Amino acid sequence: MGPFAMGIDVGRTNVRAGLVDRRGQVVQFLEEAVPPVGQQNPLAETLVRTCREVLHRGGVKLADLVTVGCATVGHVDPDSGVIVASPLQGWTGIDLRTPLSQSFQRTVTVEGEGNAAALAAYFFGPSRDRSPLLSMVVGSGIDCGFIEDGRLLRGAKNSALEAGHMRLFHPGRTCVCGRTGCFEAHAGGYALASLLAEYRAAGHELPARPEEVAELAQASHETCISIWEEQGVLLGLGVAILLDILNPAMVVLSGGILRSWNLFKKSLLKTARDKAMPRNAEVAIVCAPDPERACLLGAVVAALRAEKRYDFFLDAQAETG
Amino acid sequence: MGPFAMGIDVGRTNVRAGLVDRRGQVVQFLEEAVPPVGQQNPLAETLVRTCREVLHRGGVKLADLVTVGCATVGHVDPDSGVIVASPLQGWTGIDLRTPLSQSFQRTVTVEGEGNAAALAAYFFGPSRDRSPLLSMVVGSGIDCGFIEDGRLLRGAKNSALEAGHMRLFHPGRTCVCGRTGCFEAHAGGYALASLLAEYRAAGHELPARPEEVAELAQASHETCISIWEEQGVLLGLGVAILLDILNPAMVVLSGGILRSWNLFKKSLLKTARDKAMPRNAEVAIVCAPDPERACLLGAVVAALRAEKRYDFFLDAQAETG
Incomplete structure (x- = not known):
């Protein structure tokens, strides 16, 4: 003990x-x-x-x-x-x-959270070779962290890697922070729940919670599959921007949304690699061993x-x- | 000697x-x-x-x-x-x-170039207090560099800060790199020249070169003034993303486009501060002492x-x- x-x-x-x-x-x-x-x-x-x-x-x-x-x-x-x-x-x-x-x-x-997840990935794997690493925690929102040479990138006010609130679209959807077009207003748990509410309001027969949509998608429900694929595209757009700015050797994803990794992995990888500069797109993008x-x-x-x-x-x- | x-x-x-x-x-x-x-x-x-x-x-x-x-x-x-x-x-x-x-x-x-300009600003001023600094060189294209604690952020392949080719719009304008929506496809010298070519093709009586548009704007030509103000907005959108990801204490702009700083300073500052997270928007954004x-x-x-x-x-x- x-x-x-x-x-x-x-x-x-x-x-x-x-x-x-x-x-x-x-x-x-x-x-x-x-x-x-x-x-x-x-x-x-x-x-x-x-x-x-x-x-x-x-x-x-x-x-x-x-x-x-x-x-x-x-x-x-x-x-x-x-x-x-x-x-x-x-x-x-x-x-x-x-x-x-x-x-x-x-x-x-x-x-x-983003920094903590980066430390976990950097010191416990999968990035045990100590090369520059980006972590992205996708839960209700999106938090990121970046480590190079064992040092967390912190910025002037310890406020670097606020990637969840970077502008992805202009103007885009309204975010929990009150602004529009933030990355996490389009991707992640809150964004997905808002999207589902809109679908339901428009008469689509869909469940209210992302987990339920994931269950249906795993059972081959076409609309639910495409909703998760679209999440992968949106997450991939944000990842691509981070690849071009930070040039990590590895991106480690974690957080509750990663329970459904198999549903959005392919579209996320494709989008991130298509949208980043070719050199910066040569990167391993993986799910953390124990993402939650x-x-x-x-x-x-x-x-x-x-x-x-x-x-x-x-x-x-x-x-x- | x-x-x-x-x-x-x-x-x-x-x-x-x-x-x-x-x-x-x-x-x-x-x-x-x-x-x-x-x-x-x-x-x-x-x-x-x-x-x-x-x-x-x-x-x-x-x-x-x-x-x-x-x-x-x-x-x-x-x-x-x-x-x-x-x-x-x-x-x-x-x-x-x-x-x-x-x-x-x-x-x-x-x-x-982006790294070099960052080193100049970091060691010769205006950022002589050694706080995290973002440099942005706006010439024909856009190159950036970032220094924290005296260290350049380099990434896995020395390819960090490829901000000129991060996706700003989806799909956006075609870039010199062959992709669409890159930051520098919308802002900077090449982008401005392309925009002017389009205006002229549509019958607008405008000069072909950004410098000439700047001269007319300095002489109160309304369309030319608004073209440069719009450049400030577009540059500000890119700066805002970098503020949220890197959280610099200071942004130092340099490059040939800065000759016209007075024409786009106001709209750039406003856009960058509106679009970044409030904490990350508290940043000095200045022109380098000798931008060229x-x-x-x-x-x-x-x-x-x-x-x-x-x-x-x-x-x-x-x-x-």
């Missing part, structure tokens, strides 16, 4: 917590719905409660907990652990670090890096820095 | 060579047309001849020449000094380094960095590393 690191992933609709052992395995895992967010910081309370439950179920004592890493959607300041900007109502100003560090008496490292836990695992890598605990993982190749 | 560094800038239509002294001043400068490119490497011959003439006019002996730096359009391999890919016919495979190093018996450093010599000066910085000649510039603040 032990030691363990706690990994947390705060998504728009769900929070996930997991205990990671020295082999890099998630040995305990829990997922809970995000509570309505308001003044009382119920989000942080949910995180603390979920982590306590994970420790309890794993029979792990606090003394065996090395560190806590938390990945989150929204724009987070890694120094303070506070969400400093988010298009989601009520999220701006939420302090994720203090409640967690007070509860568990550990240093808590907070990192953006990539952010959680990356949060642990971020925490171990921050504390220079390069000895934590038993596998020397899974070095953290 | 001396020592001096030779800076070269290979554009699509013109090559420029200049002698740079220890104060960072261009003390001799020559510009020549790019010859038709073919098997005999007339481009490299033109470079050698132009550099010799610059040395001659400056009365500078070869012994006083410290190093040679060459910035170029196209995709260059900095290790070999060869243009390894270019949308321009006949440019792929041109060796820029060997003829120059044989003629001048100096190490020759070859760098992409930024690449040449940056080529010298690249050469001095490559040779670790950090003592060359007298001004300690203009450090090269």
Whole structure:
């Protein structure tokens, strides 16, 4: 038993917590719905409660907990652990670090989801050759991260890789952020749900949730198949822009939408390769090994890096820095 | 007298060579047309001849020449000094380094135009605080470079910042690279010339060259004013995408099109700030101090960095590393 690191992933609709052992395995895992967010910081309370439950179920004592890493959607300041900007109502100003560090008496490292997923892919594979890597987390929205020479590209305000809100179309669809034509207004979970609502309003007999459309597509429902193929095209257009600007050797996709990877892989790959410059299109585009836990695992890598605990993982190749 | 560094800038239509002294001043400068490119490497011959003439006019002996730096359009391999890919016919495979190093018996450093302009802005100002910087060279086409923590973002194949060929519109206008909707198919010198050809074909009484349209716009010709304002909007759309992906603290524009900066500055700034995420839109967007010599000066910085000649510039603040 032990030691363990706690990994947390705060998504728009769900929070996930997991205990990671020295082999890099998630040995305990829990997922809970995000509570309505308001003044009382119920989000942080949910995180603390979920982590306590994970420790309890794993029979792990606090003394065996090395560190806590938390990945989150929204724009987070890694120094303070506070969400400093988010298009989601009520999220701006939420302090994720203090409640967690007070509860568990550990240093808590907070990192953006896109960055966390990049760290997971860079240090646990599939990109173990350390070449420039782009991660794209496609859940309700789209978050990205980029690593070159072991360094995250952060930008002036730690706000680089805001690719979910780059302009893909002019004017395009209305986004959760209030503007139009954003990448994630066209691709990802929210975009797909909006599209389905429009189809249904127009009289099409389609389910309301992307997961249900995926089930029908897997069962050869033609409209549902084409809806997912079109998602691949739209995601591919965004990936192509990122290939031309960042020139990664590998793109690693993760997030809940990747459950349906087989439904949109082909159209995404074709679009990305057709639309990027030929040299920049020579790139591996793959699904993360465990796409729904990539952010959680990356949060642990971020925490171990921050504390220079390069000895934590038993596998020397899974070095953290 | 001396020592001096030779800076070269290979554009699509013109090559420029200049002698740079220890104060960072261009003390001799020559510009020549790019010859038709073919098997005999007339481009490299033109470079050698132009550099010799610059040395001659400056009365500078070869012994006083410290190093040679060459910035170029196209995709260059900095290790070999060869243009390894270019949308321009006949440019792929041109060796820029060997003829120059044989003629001048100096190490020759070859760098992409966008990277060179970024180095110039980063080390000579306006971005002397060393915060993340995006350079955009708008000449016939568009080349970009990005520096964070003193490091150029290069990507897997030294092919990052190919922003001139990222997809701005779907499908959009046909580009020199054969694809459609590229940023530089809509903005910059070639794009503007194509637009003017279309206007003229449709019977509008307009001059053929962007410079002439700029002259008329400066003299209050309404159609010409609006053509340049629209250029600002189109450039701003591309800048906004780069702001969201890279989050620079400063954007420095250079290149021949910047001669008309006053005609498109306002619409570019407004568009970039409206279209990028609010946090990422908080950025200084400025014209380089000497926009047509930024690449040449940056080529010298690249050469001095490559040779670790950090003592060359007298001004300690203009450090090269």
